[in-house]
Amino acid sequence: MTDVPFIERAAPAGPIPAIAGIGLRTAHQEQIARERPAAGWLEVHSENYFADGGMQIERLLDVRCDYPVSLHGVGLSLGSTDPLDPEHVRRLKRLVARSEPAFISEHLSWGSVHDTHLNDLLPLPLTEEALAHMVAKVHRLQDELGRQILIENISSYLEFSHSQIAEWDFIAALGEEAGCGLLVDVNNVYVSACNHGFDARHYLSALPRHLVRELHLAGHSRNRHGDREILIDTHSAPVCEAVWDLYEFALECFGPLPTLIEWDAELPSLEVLLAEAGKANRRLEQVRAIAA
């Protein structure tokens, strides 16, 4: 497999500033490439760009000339007791070399066991064993990549009765012990808090500020189960008011941070997506104004 020739980049490969970004979805690729809209930065699902060649990767490298990029993986299954997939890591490393991302992120989750992949972000039992396991795998991945990664909290729909550690303490410990950063998905905190009955603000307050490097915002759906409700992280709707409120609290906790609008399903027009990013930018500006 050959290397893609180096492409001179207009956008720096350095940190993303504390502004809003959007996901680079296939449906919007051509429009973004043509119009170069005022999006702060772009995030992609890493696995969607693992191909050896073709239009998808070409378009990413084209827009990379003008936008900082973040690679957000969903398939490495870091919480799995299976070892890291060497082919998956090799493809990720190649994509990193090609795209020079500002961030590389994955999830506090697992998705495979005994070499069978479920291709989902499944919740871990939050035990000492699981923490030690995640720390070791994050270390291993960061050694392979030669750089820090960010770990994102997921939305979950069940908890394990043998969990020993609260999720906020688990992910904080992971960050401290593995030396990774945290990508805090505010919508996921809200969804999990509603589903499991904990205080979302307590969760955010418990996270060490110095570990948090990026924020995600997204929409969710509500499913009824008898007289109860479960929120599902569908990424198919605008950010709701409760999550905007929680986002403002997150900015108080962590300061202004790069913030991604995650809208992956029932995709709106690019203009609607950019308008959502605009809402995040206004809140970021307010926080900067207060701090000034």
Add this chain to the structure above:
Amino acid sequence: MPSLRDTQAAFSAAIRSEDARSIAGLVVAGGIAPEERIQIYRNNHRIGALDVMQATYPVILRLGGSEWFCQSVLRYQQRHPSRSGDLQFFGEEYPSFLRADLAGTLHAYFHDVATLEWAYQLVLTAEECGPVDLGVLKAVDPDDYERLRFVPRPALRLVESPFPIFAIWHANQPSLNSPAERPGAEVCPAEIRLDAGASRVLLIRRRDHVELRELSRANSLLLRQFEAGAPLGAAAEAMASEDGDFDLPSCLRELLGLEAIAAILLDDGPVTVGTAGDHR
């Protein structure tokens, strides 16, 4: 306390079956039955597979209809679970699954159509290499022509079938003028007889799309010789034994005109290289 691995194995078993007993006892109910909570993940698992396969095999979806396709994919998922965190590989075994599943039925041709659709995915994502600059042939001594090896582009596949799969594929493409046509809609295409004749389909990636075209028997035979690494002289001999009327210059000219060749080698070394990449 169950180990992490045992917990994950039990959870995986529950998601991949209808039986949540392996994990239900480890799940906090919190006002909702553990089985209902596990069903959310089971649904995600199935919907994820269906989404990927609908995108990979839209013609099979149209031919079989939504209900059949859903059942087929879920059976496929059971028999061929995903082995990668990257779902682009998930549908790789579907053509052979269909061959076994539909053998001896009226729909046995689905295997060949699915083979075409998988080849489309491979061409879409293949390494870019070539096409070769034909000007370098001017530097080759005519006495050396028979030792030349023509290396096909990686972003190219040839799919051959006794069924008219090219016509079937085209008839099942969504029409830009018919927004009412959606994958899964049971649209009746123009009638295509399955005994209409064999199909040799070349899939080749262009700048912004994958082109499908039918190749003549002679061109497809020559391309197969090149894929096998045969030098031009050996390829011509093999072709002549298959078809006494084989016109090598004409076939070669057509394949070069289609920009199907990435590189031209003289024995094991390059006469020239394509615009990037490895050569066989």
